[in-house]
Amino acid sequence: MSEDEFSPSVLGTKEHWDAVYSRELRTFQEYGDEGEIWFGEGSMTRVVRWLNTQKIPLTTSIVDIGTGNGMLLVELAKLGYSNLMGIDYCSDAIALARNICEKEGVSQSVNLQVADFLGSFSPSEQYDIGLDKGTFDAVSLDPNGSEEKRRQYIQSLCQVLKPNGIFIITSCNWTKDELLGQFGKEFEVTNELPTPTFSFGGHSGRSVTSLVFRRRTCT
Known part of the structure; x- marks a missing residue:
């Protein structure tokens, strides 16, 4: 695996x-x-x-947006959640997630779709909760029109979430204030989930941000 695979211009494609x-x-x-768990098991x-x-x-x-190998949905299914949807635009990601769900015995609780x-992605009904663990980051790194795609992402989020629906995002590219700037018009933050901190040169910070938003009235 080359260093080029981790350059921002590549990670967004x-x-x-x-x-x-x-x-x-x-x-x-x-x-x-089962492959990598994006941001680790702690996420x-x-x-x-x-x-x-x-x-x-x-x-x-x-709904898990950009579900990858589907491991977050697997964990939720094991806890008894039964109305789970995972989407990903990579067909092999969905194939992998299906194989893992079958291996873990949770296929009946998890729906998966290449979209x-x-x-x-155009669901027949809106969801109560949307999850994102790195997908908005990837959209933001797309070398072809990332600003417009961020706007499209928020529009899509408004379409798939119910009024007052919950959106939980985990990001390594955006700080809390930056995410508020991106989502604050359509969503209000209700919680900041604890993530590991680091200190350098007398300053502390976080390498990962995890926020819980509630949907406002979207336009």
Whole structure:
């Protein structure tokens, strides 16, 4: 794996993620390795813990935007959540997620669909909760019209979430204030989930930001 694969201009392209999940699908088929958990297991634990503390009903409809290998949905299904949808524009990511769900025995609780959140995804009903763990980051790094695609993302989010729906985003590219600048018109922040901090040169910060938003009235 070359350093070029991690350059911002590459991380924002579908070609990059197609290659990543083609490789991870082959690895799973050959060795049973489920692949990388984006931002690590702690990122999943934070979301799951928040859902538990809020006593979110197990029948709540949840969509995972850019689900990748689907491991977050697998963990939610194991807890009893039964109305789960995962979408990804990479067909091999969805194939991998389906294989993992089948292996973990949660296929009946998790629906998976190859779809582009900015275009082809058009659900018949709106969702109570939307999850994003790195997808908005990738959209923001797209070398072809990232500003317009960020606007499209927010428009799509308004279309798929119910009024007062919840949006939980985990990002390594955007600070809390920056995410508020991006989503603050259509969404209000309700919680900031704890993430690891670091100190350097007498200053402290976070390498990952995780926020819970509630949908306002979208236009």
